[in-house]
Amino acid sequence: MKKFKIGYRTIKTAVGASIALFLAAYFDLHFFSSAAILTILCVQTTKKKSVHAVYTRVVASIIGMIFAFIALESFGYYPIVLGLMLLVFIPTIVSLRVSDGFVSSVVIMMHIYNEGNFTVDLLWNELSLMAIGFGTGLAVNMYMGDYQKQLDHYINQIEELYRSIFSEIVKYLRNGDTSWDGKEIIEAVNLLNKAKSLAFKDVENHLARKENQYYLYFDMREKQLEIIERVLPKITTLPVMVQQAELVADFMEELSINVHSGNTAKKFRDKLDIVKQEFAKMPLPENHEKFLAMASLYQFIEEMDEYLEIKQSFKGIKKKKAITN
CATH class of the missing domain: 1.20.120.940 (Putative aromatic acid exporter, C-terminal domain)
Structure with missing residues (x-):
């Protein structure tokens, strides 16, 4: 059995997720628990990797919102439309070299799909979740141990x-x-x-x-x-x-x-x-x-x-x- 150990990254992940969850709930954001998920996805082993993680996830999430708006608003909020949209979306983020942001972008896209209506309020809600989630992940990862x-x-x-x-x-x-x-x-x-x-x-x-x-x-x-x-x-x-x-x-x-x-x-x-x-x-x-x-x-x-x-x-x-x- 491997020795039980709590490292810096584990602590930062737990602290970051808690902070993001608290802030999203404090500002009464819809789907506020997703802020914690976005934070967890951005906590990496080094500062440069964390910055790159935030970059790929922000770009992929914005592209995802654009795809969701065009596809779902044009053809309806149906599973088949979502599936066909992903067939085009995934190669797009791969070609742009931001495929690491796929999971976070899907989280945002599913919010839009579940709401069934793309509104300005929903747009601000998702942008706020991204700002809190990604921002918190980047902030907690700026502390690294001295090697x-x-x-x-x-x-x-x-x-x-x-x-x-x-x-x-x-x-x-x-x-x-x-x-x-x-x-x-x-x-x-x-x-x-x-x-x-x-x-x-x-x-x-x-x-x-x-x-x-x-x-x-x-x-x-x-x-x-x-x-x-x-x-x-x-x-x-x-x-x-x-x-x-x-x-x-x-x-x-x-x-x-x-x-x-x-x-x-x-x-x-x-x-x-x-x-x-x-x-x-x-x-x-x-x-x-x-x-x-x-x-x-x-x-x-x-x-x-x-x-x-x-x-x-x-x-x-x-x-x-x-x-x-």
Whole structure:
């Protein structure tokens, strides 16, 4: 059985429906309970989705009233007329890309059908229901929880996983330790998916902003993880251990200590250039196995240069607290 939980959206739906119902009844509107239905249909997971929901429902409802007026007043208030009208109405709102407003528009159209007479009073009644229902739904959905604390927590978790992965690489290069099961890779993939989803939701809750630094950060880490997954087989299947392995291990150890959300990639790319220069100074391989090992290590540091280049293009995250290494 799934854990019982009352979230923000549930609370906003209940509060919004109650307010809309109260206002519609207070103004003595006919079909006043429909205001609550219209509000419920507009409560969405993000502010942008809520604004879009109100837009589609307003447009679809107005088109629905026009269709109802023309069809029912011209051919009579009969079920067959209503059915034929829907055959034309549905493709119309689909073509206008406001099909999400179908249910709310049908609510309005059924009011007109039940009344059996389209009057000015009925028109104002329906417009008032729409104003109260959609307006209340939009108003309650303007409050969204602050995701920054959770996003910062995801950052800390991801960076800790990257440190663990690099530490395991160091262990292998120094000691030939092959006991690592790679679970941190799977955890990082799952965590990045959750983090990007939450960061995108945060973007959707800022009406004038299309992206944010958190989403860009998680996207950057995802690209880096793709490189890590690609190079791990090269570094963990060395046929023999060569002198260069210790050089790479020293670099990876220092890098693992300095995984953070700031941007010091330029410094580490400079250090990697030094590693490459040291590689060039070392003696040539004595046999085929050592040649393969050195080639794999060199490919690895080239891939790590790309890893750092991706980070260098990221401006960093400005947190409330000072960033530390």
